[in-house]
Amino acid sequence: MVAASAVITVALGLGYAVADAYDIAPGPLSVEPVQTIRFPQAASAVAATPLVGGVGADKGVDEARATALVDKFAKAKGVGKDFSIIIADAKGDPVVERNQGVAREPASTMKTLTAFAATASLDMSSTLDTETYLDGDTLVLKGNGDMLLGSGANDERHVNGRAGVATLAQRTAQALKAKGVTTVSVAYDDSLFGSKRFPDTIAENNEGDDMLYAAPMSSMAIDEGRNWSGTTKPADPDVESAFPPRFADSAAKTAESFVAQLKRQGIAVNGGIAKGEAPAGKPIASVSSARLSEVMGFMLRNSDNTEAELFGRLTALKTGQDNSPEGAAAAVKAALEKAGIDTDGLHIADCSGLSAGSRLTATTLMQVQAKYLETGDSTAPASEGLAVSGLSGTAAKRNIARSAAGLVRLKTGTLGGVTSMTGNVSRTGGGTLVFAVIVNNPDNMWEAILAVDDLVGHLPEL
Structure with missing residues (x-):
């Protein structure tokens, strides 16, 4: 009985396949040749024109x-x-x-x-990279002028925070572990802008030590060194609508944030954070700012x-x-x-x-x-x-x-x-x-x- 049922099923299947092939029943099979669709030649084409005109340098002003x-x-x-x-x-x-x-x-x-x-x-297409270098058992954090670092992960949607300290810590930890390193000392290199960081007469319009409107130059800073403690931080980091005080040493604060993030990634840190100089050679990890044009x-x-x-x-x-x-x-x-x-x-x-x-x-x-x-x-x-x-x-x-x-x-x-x-x-x-x-x-x-x-x-x- 089962054998007879199987024969009938196969026969029906073969019959449907034949019907499909000759387009009697619906399906993907066909013995007819594929027809190539041909489109008629366009009668005319619209010429491209500039979307934005020139500056009109020769057009006079009233x-x-x-x-x-x-x-x-x-x-x-x-x-x-x-x-x-x-x-x-x-x-x-x-x-x-x-x-x-x-x-x-x-x-x-x-x-x-x-x-x-x-x-x-x-x-103006270049970026300002914040980097880490391994010098023996010392990890050196080096800034190259990005004063719009974020404290968290890289934020591709914004200029302020495009490069994130948390992302740098994650990449650095991954590179260290690949070398079999799980414990380091940490130093930071803030030498980029020399010893003079502020213009002579800026304090008069910068609210003195609070520095509400400008930060001293630093090789690296999170959100330009703003101290948001006790102040509501704007939702959009690219729109400056509030002016809190700023930290005097933005690079040191950035290094502190980096070390905290590094520890969360499973890297032990010996002692405190020292000032240092990055060695020659390639960094083991880095994050990039927005392009200078941005x-x-x-x-x-x-x-x-x-x-x-x-x-x-x-x-x-x-x-x-x-x-x-x-x-x-x-x-x-x-x-x-x-x-x-x-x-x-x-x-x-x-x-x-x-x-x-x-x-x-x-x-x-x-x-x-x-x-x-x-x-x-x-x-x-x-x-x-x-x-x-x-x-x-x-x-x-x-x-x-x-x-x-x-x-x-x-x-x-x-x-x-x-x-x-x-x-x-x-x-x-x-x-x-x-x-x-x-x-x-x-x-x-x-x-x-x-x-x-x-x-x-x-x-x-x-």
């Missing part, structure tokens, strides 16, 4: 309207008499200017000079003083200037002069504009913006990193006309007696212009800020 805007600004309540302003076309040829050659305190618009010098001198955008959008000074110091090291705040200032000035930018009256107290005593002219600020447009890709990280009106960074909440949203790439500047702004503008009628405005000692700071915003909000109309 001088009469620009003059009217400047005259209105000069008479605005709160501005006072201590101001400089310049509006120029995309080539940097002035259209309207007032007191443009008077050197004034620039506040954070100084960062645009540093950004230009850094992009002209450094490989750090540049972080610096400009947040107006981050620490990263601005860092770019100055890196530029000094790259170009052979002294390893000091003064060397950083000299490196920035040399890069500007090499590019043909007017540096008359320029004095750089630091590379961020936070320190008291910096001076520059509106002409210098304007020519930096014009040079961005001229040089294009070579300085793109600096020009593209600027905050955008109504959309990003320090420009997002300024009182600039809604009609100008997305059309002005700018850098703001604010100190106790300073409001300033510089940038480049996409005009609604086509073409581009550049501008700079500096107000020192205004009659009323808030009214002066509003006057600057009102002026800039109308620039796309020119």
Whole structure:
């Protein structure tokens, strides 16, 4: 009975297969040749066109309207008499200017000079690596300038925290165990920036020992050395919205965090953490910061003083200037002069504009913006990193006309007696212009800020 049933089952199966092959029953089998689908030749093709137009360097700026805007600004309540302003076309040829050659305190618009010098001198696709070396039975932690380390694992979504101390500890422990090493002494190498870590006059605007707005230079730091104890840490590490005190020795604090993480990975540590020097050769483990181009955008959008000074110091090291705040200032000035930018009256107290005593002219600020447009890709990280009106960074909440949203790439500047702004503008009628405005000692700071915003909000109309 079973045998008969099996024969019937096989017969039915063979019968269905034959029916499938001749397309009588549904299924994957077929004896018909495969037909190649042919598509007709396209009748026409749409030619590719650029998504973004050129800067429109030859398109003139309405001088009469620009003059009217400047005259209105000069008479605005709160501005006072201590101001400089310049509006120029995309080539940097002035259209309207007032007191443009008077050197004034620039506040954070100084960062645009540093950004230009850094992009002209450094490989902006490179990273700052934090490394570990094994020197006998001593593990040496070495920093190369990443002051935006995270305490946890690498965070690919953010600039601040892209490289994580926990990830470095994990990779280091894995490398040590592969060598049969389970116990080490630990030292850290913080020699990158020499002995002078702060500009001379920064304390006046940096809340003294609390250092709320800038950290001393360090070869490595977790979140720029911020001490969040007792302060709510912002949810987005790439948006600086709170200013806690900072640790004076960021590298030592980073080493402490690293050792704690290393112990969690099963590596025993003998004694305390010493200062040391990394040996020659290759590291056994490392983590990499965001690319310098990304750090540049972080610096400009947040107006981050620490990263601005860092770019100055890196530029000094790259170009052979002294390893000091003064060397950083000299490196920035040399890069500007090499590019043909007017540096008359320029004095750089630091590379961020936070320190008291910096001076520059509106002409210098304007020519930096014009040079961005001229040089294009070579300085793109600096020009593209600027905050955008109504959309990003320090420009997002300024009182600039809604009609100008997305059309002005700018850098703001604010100190106790300073409001300033510089940038480049996409005009609604086509073409581009550049501008700079500096107000020192205004009659009323808030009214002066509003006057600057009102002026800039109308620039796309020119």
